[in-house]
Amino acid sequence: MTNGTIRVLIADDQMMVRQGFTVLLDAEPGIEVVGQAVDGADAVAKVAELAPDVVLMDIRMPGTGGIEATRVLTTAAGSTVKVLVLTTFDLDEYVYEALRAGASGFLLKDASADELAEAVRVVARGDALLAPDLTKRLITEFSRLSATPRSPLKDRVGVLTERETEVLTLVAQGLSNAEIATCLVVAEQTVKTHVSRILVKLGLRDRTQAAVFAFDTGLVRPAGH
Numbered sequence: 001m002t003n004g005t006i007r008v009l010i011a012d013d014q015m016m017v018r019q020g021f022t023v024l025l026d027a028e029p030g031i032e033v034v035g036q037a038v039d040g041a042d043a044v045a046k047v048a049e050l051a052p053d054v055v056l057m058d059i060r061m062p063g064t065g066g067i068e069a070t071r072v073l074t075t076a077a078g079s080t081v082k083v084l085v086l087t088t089f090d091l092d093e094y095v096y097e098a099l100r101a102g103a104s105g106f107l108l109k110d111a112s113a114d115e116l117a118e119a120v121r122v123v124a125r126g127d128a129l130l131a132p133d134l135t136k137r138l139i140t141e142f143s144r145l146s147a148t149p150r151s152p153l154k155d156r157v158g159v160l161t162e163r164e165t166e167v168l169t170l171v172a173q174g175l176s177n178a179e180i181a182t183c184l185v186v187a188e189q190t191v192k193t194h195v196s197r198i199l200v201k202l203g204l205r206d207r208t209q210a211a212v213f214a215f216d217t218g219l220v221r222p223a224g225h
Contacts, residue, residue: 006124007034009052011043011069012086013061017109021056021116028117040069047073047081053124057103058086059094067098074102074205082123082206099212102205126206157217159201165219167194171207172214 008025010018010033022033035050037043041064043055055073059066070083085098085106095106104123107116160168163184170180177195181188195207204210214220 004030006031006054006120007050007052008032008054008056008120009035009037009043009046009050010056011037011040011046011061011066012056012058013038014058017058017086024113024116025120027113028120031117031120040064040066040072043069044072052081054120055081055083056086056107056120057083057098059098067094067101070098070103071101082126084119084123096212099208100216102209104206104208156202157219160198164194164198164201167191168198168210168214169220171195171198172211172220174211 008031010021010025012018012021018036022036025031025033034052035046037046039061040057043057043066044064046052047055057066057070066085070085073079073081073083083098083103085095085103086109087095087106088109098106105119107119111119157165166184167180170183175183177188177191180191184191195210198204198210199206202210202213204213211220
């Protein structure tokens, strides 16, 4: 961030969507749209050029799509950019794949100006857009695609302490730090410390990635499984 201002890049193949979001976000204090991209490849190039804090990334674009672009951006050495995926449908199977690819959350294209601005601020803070019911429902629903835990990931769970594993399970269920603290009868700061250690040990970017990891490893099973 520059002088506390969140720098945003909007990647969407529809000009009206790009312009609409630009107008909405530029009207918000502390947020500046620094560029627009017409597809995934353009987004990757613009991130290198403009160094935004957050990318609003459409999933379905011609050429290089949003999922591949997200994977490239979030796995690049030294990358700090956060990706917020844009979708038309809240239960879009591609959204879960985008979360796996490194996106920090997702937002419906018909979100209000307030919801859009708040989503950008949440993701920029590194909190990850995991709390809203839609995101929790989506992660639960599409974790069903991972019928069998991926063994290389499952092996990594062993680096966590018993308490850290417990905290990770609650994070994956969509609980906030305050809710986890109440559940475990510990201080909220203690939970924050556990979450930070979990992310470092597992090499994850944020709470959303931690939740996806928990489902992928079979540590948490979708409701009904």
